[in-house]
Amino acid sequence: MTDVAPKLEVSGLYKIFGPSPERALARRREGGSKDRILSETGDVVAVSDISFSVREGEFFVVMGLSGSGKSTLIRCLNRLIDPTAGRILVDGEDVAQMDAEALRQLRLSKMAMVFQHFALFPHRTVGENVEFGLKMQGVDRSERRDRALEALDLVELRAWADRSPAALSGGMRQRVGLARALAVDPQILLMDEPFGALDPLIRRDMQEELITLQRRFKKTIIFITHDLHEALRLGDRVAIMRDGRFVQVGAPQAIVDHPEDPYVAAFTQDVDRGRVFTVETIMREPETLVSGADDVDGALRRLHDSGRSGLVVTGADGGANGVVGLAELSAAASAGGDAGALSAATQDVTTVAPETALADIYDQCTAGLPIAVVDKAGSLCGVVEPLDVFTALTGNEGSEDRKDAGRLAR
């Protein structure tokens, strides 16, 4: 990190909202607390003395709870919000001092942004949304269209180019948001809680997709999230933000293993991991068998290919009816392999709700078979592999995809 000049370097950044930001800034620098400043001057200190640098191609995650100032921080970086004090150097140029035209050039070509609630324009088609940045650059119509379609290819939504964003699901909309940002081929990608409004399984898919894209394009990414798990999974480095300050900045492993601050510790170690992580955070797409429809040999092959500990048997209604493991399937195969043998091999399945804490399913894991995750309506939304539970508990990110995230981190 020291041998390359940083892509983005922020130093002494403050943002104070209110009637007298200058006065509040002086008091804050003298060490006044946020609360005292609020009561004395009526100013809100949103971002306070933040300094960090991000090197080219790095995935930098800022994690904080709501009200920690993280959204204000990211908006200062492209001056959607003007900072009160501090420097923001992009390739050595100070964004905070730029005039309107220089700032516009920066936004047109160097920085693109992805928003929490997607911020797609409802009066434009998906394709026209993706074209927006190019249109602002003055690219002509046909080239714009071609490049938008290329960007939509990256997120596998080319077929939706002429539809309205309203026709898309949340996850698809955010992929459009991502394509809109990628279309201008920015050097820096600002992502403001991009997956915060998505369902847990979709969120995990999107994280995977982002990791894949990042491996390919090596953008410099500033990513905001309120989800520690997401931060640890995606970030090369993670900054934990509270009350407008960074309390710790470091690689994900360092944050978990050596929390420098009680606040960080509360997130990582003080709290029982089995209590912090819910089934939802580690569940996978289910590998299922439909009872009566699949045969034993096919099931064995699927089980082998998927690398899972067992297959969940579903009924016609989509609910989880049972589970079969490798031992049972092998036995059924040698007993003739017909549908009757398969149903004889099926055992009762354990079902849990998505919000169940991992600590509550330890006992069920000892059977060594997948546990079905079932939503309130009774339909199967995912499965938990016993091994995943224990790797999540040890904090030793062991499963394949986590290794990848970890590799990026190092």
Added chain:
Amino acid sequence: MDRLSDIYVLPVDDWIESFVKDWLVPNFRPAFQAIQWPIDQVLTGLDAFLLTIPPFLFMAVAVLLAWRIGGRGISLFTLAALVLLDLMGIWDDSMTTLAMVLTSVVFCAVVGVPLGILAARSDRFQTGLRPVLDIMQTIPAFVYLVPIVMLFGVGMVPGIIATIIFAMPPLIRLTNLGIRQVPEEMVEAGYAFGATRRQVLFEVQVPIAMKTIMAGLNQTLMLSLSMVVIAALIGAEGLGLLVFTGIGRLDVGAAALGGIGIVLIAIVLDRLTQALGEPSLGEEKRSFRGLAMRLVGGSPAADKADESAADPAGPAGAAAKRN
């Protein structure tokens, strides 16, 4: 002696009279006369045009337009309403009223939409504008007819000026509201991709606010229709004059005829503008190109339009009924 006015009467009426008569009229009459010119041009042109084209041609064009914009239900209603206007013998009066209403709406749009945009972009301007709009909407129309006559004289154009004053506020308010209601994130997205203030306005804010702006235009249209009757008091012609002379002669039939004519025109215009402001039918509908395509033969979303025709609820529908 139990009233203050027994001791002293505040001569507010004298003040206003001298303000209008001795200051406003002598100093500004030429300026006010100049305002009349463009309105006069548009009105005369429209009126002459509508009175020249044969009723059958007008009906054919109107029904086609209604079918393309709103679907089958609205076009059938338009046809029935126009045939009835002709059968009742009030075609010419109806066309004059239509010309007045369209003229007033054109000027309301030309002045009102930019004012609404300015108000949305500046809190200070909004604060200054709000009491003016309140006054425009609350002062009884009869009260400002007098100064209007003194400044502009009597006739069609002063009648339309009174109509514009009365009908413009909702358009300004709803344009302002519509633009302010555009989600902050979408505006930010515009800026984040390098748009200028002007580009954010025309590429993001105005298109997203269009439905609300169209609702404002619809309200302006309805208010214009109700005002053109009152404008007959100062010499405007058309259906309003029919009502006005009917009242003067206690001729219930003639007055009712004028009223029915206005209601029919109101319903047709209301349904058409509402259908125009309905953006959810398909993407192409929202662009001018899309509108043009629909006029020549795109897909008329007839079922959806029938729904809105069958459901006259909502403030605009209620306003139409009141008329």
